[in-house]
Amino acid sequence: MREQTVEIIRSAGVVGAGGAGLPTHVKANATVDTVLVNGASCEPLLMSDPYLMEAHADTMIRGLKAVMACTGAARGIICLKGKHAKAMASVREAVSRDTSGQLEVFELKDFYPAGDEHVLVYEVLGKTVPEGGIPLQIGAVVSNVETLFNIALAMEGTPVTHRYVTVSGEVKKHMVVKVPVGTLVSDVIAFAGGPTINAYEVVDGGPMMGRVLPDTGRPVTKTTSGLLVLPPDHTVVARKIMDPERVRKITTSICCQCSHCTDLCPRNLLGHSLRPHKLMRAFNGDIATSSVAREALLCSECGLCEKFACPMMVSPRELNAQIKQILRKEGMRWEGTGEQPKPHAFRGSRHVPTGRLIKRLNLVQYDTHPDYAGEFTPDKVQIPLAQHIGAPAGCVVKAGDKVQQGDVIGEIPDQAMGARVHASISGVVESVADGMVTIKAC
Known part of the structure; x- marks a missing residue:
């Protein structure tokens, strides 16, 4: 059963x-006790x-249940915020119709980042994932809502x-829309x-962890959860597009x-050895030999330090990311003590409410809870092989x-970890170039 399901997925x-x-x-x-459905809608x-x-x-x-059967899990817990009534x-209602007795619903509080895997596991199961670890180590698998939806279809x-x-953001109609993978932004x-302003930037993903796209000629991918159209000087955009070297100089000099x-660091509050304020001085020494610098490997880059906590408006998140890049180039990994992390005594009182975060990010005017707009199919798609x-799929x-x-249209290379890629519309392959397969509908 497991082998068959794994192969289908x-x-x-x-x-x-x-x-x-x-x-x-x-x-x-994998073999686990529990599958957690991450419906936190964290960003x-x-x-x-x-x-x-x-x-x-x-469908979800x-x-x-397919993942539970595959992993041998006896519990499936669907986690979502109560505000999504x-x-x-x-x-x-769907769980009430299930007769297995294996499914539960857990109501999350409305704080950020409730959807972080480590945070979710602690909130729901009361267990702490080891430093630098994954939920599998405490007998759990965390899967996103749309991932499980796609498994059901598979x-x-x-x-x-x-x-x-x-x-x-700055578009005429706020919406949730279903589009083929490869649809141009x-x-x-x-x-x-269309946009409601002349000059704008587009954030692929959420305002906290999303990235600003170089241009709107980029395609939607399997991991594109949102497209936020914002003014170039908006607080969400400004730090994301600033030169990383400038961010480093400002942060290390002003902190x-x-x-x-x-x-307020979510990982620190779980008891992990991550102290962002200490990392702000890491560039003053040899990063490769610094024990403090290695703490950056524990950072989830949730952005709370940058977008909410810092009164000086500098970016611990960006600095942590730069330190991680240096350490990973040196082949360094986190070496924990093996001890169980002990959550901070004040953790519950330091949650950052999503409503306060939205105000701090100057996003209140866009918090409109958009309706589903149906399916949109373009005349052409550009599907990335990665x-x-x-490893990227082989065309x-x-x-x-x-x-x-x-x-x-893209196959997993032999002996590599990767994912298949499929045509998202019917048509003719117009070109294969730069890791993209362009298909034109006919």
């Missing part, structure tokens, strides 16, 4: 839809997961070809009525060592080939 090209895109068949090929403004839980709870649960009602023979995306924005970043952690089509939606 692998063949369908399912990757983690809520994060960096770990090929899901890797997670499914402000993003609403595709609440929509899927509201409209397709039964089929995916959850319609989604909560739909999920509770079990029915449908590979991953589409993505549910929140479109918000410019086409999605046009479908949302006053107040320790607010450490006081949309996931691991198996060429210019001029006719393909049907769902056909394999």
Whole structure:
């Protein structure tokens, strides 16, 4: 049973839809006690997961039960915030119809980052994931809502070809929309009525951990959860597009060592040896030999230190990311003590409410809880062969080939971790270049 399910998930090209895109068949090929459904909708403004839980709870649960059967888990816990009342009602109703007695619903508080895997595990199970570790080490697997939705479709023979995306910010219509993977961002924005301002930037993902796109000619990928259209000088955008070297110089020179970043750091509050304010001085010495610098390897880059905690408006997150890059180039990994982390005594009182975060980010005007706008299919898609952690898929089509939606166009290289890539529309392969397969509908 396990081998069959893992192969189905692998063949369908399912990757983690809520994060960096770990090929899901890797997670499914584990033995755990519990599967947690991450429906926290952690990032402000993003609403595709609440929509899927509201409209397709039964499908999501089929995916959850497939993963439970595959991993041998006896418990499946669907975790979502109580503020999403319609989604909560739909999920509770769907769970009430299940006769296995294995499914539960856990109501999360509305704080950021409730969807961080380590934070979610502690909130729901009361267990702390080891420093630098993963939930598997305490007998749990965490899967995103859309990931489980895609697994359910895979079990029915449908590979991953589409993505549910929140479109918000300075667009005429805020919406959740279903689009083929490879749809150009410019086409999605046009479908949302177009921008309401002349000059703008687009954030791929949420306002905290998302990245600013170089241009709108980039495609939607399997991990694109949201597209936020914002003014270039908006607080969410400004730090993301600043030159990293300038960020480093400003941060290391201005930081006053107040320790607010450490006081609110979600990983530090779980008892992990991460002290962002100490890392602000790491560039003053040899990073490769500094024990303090290695703490950066524990950072999840949630951005709370940068966007909420720091009174000087500098960026511990960016500095931590730069230190991590240096350490990883040196092949260094976190070496923990093996001791169980002990959560901070004041952890519960230091949660950052999402509403306060939205105000601090100057996003109140965009917090509109958008409705589902249906499905949009463009005339052309550009599908990347690398949309996931691991090796890029190897292209198996060429210019001029006719393909049907769902056909394999990228295969996992031999002996490599990766994910299959499928045609998201039917048409003709127009070109294969720069790691992209362009398909034009016909």
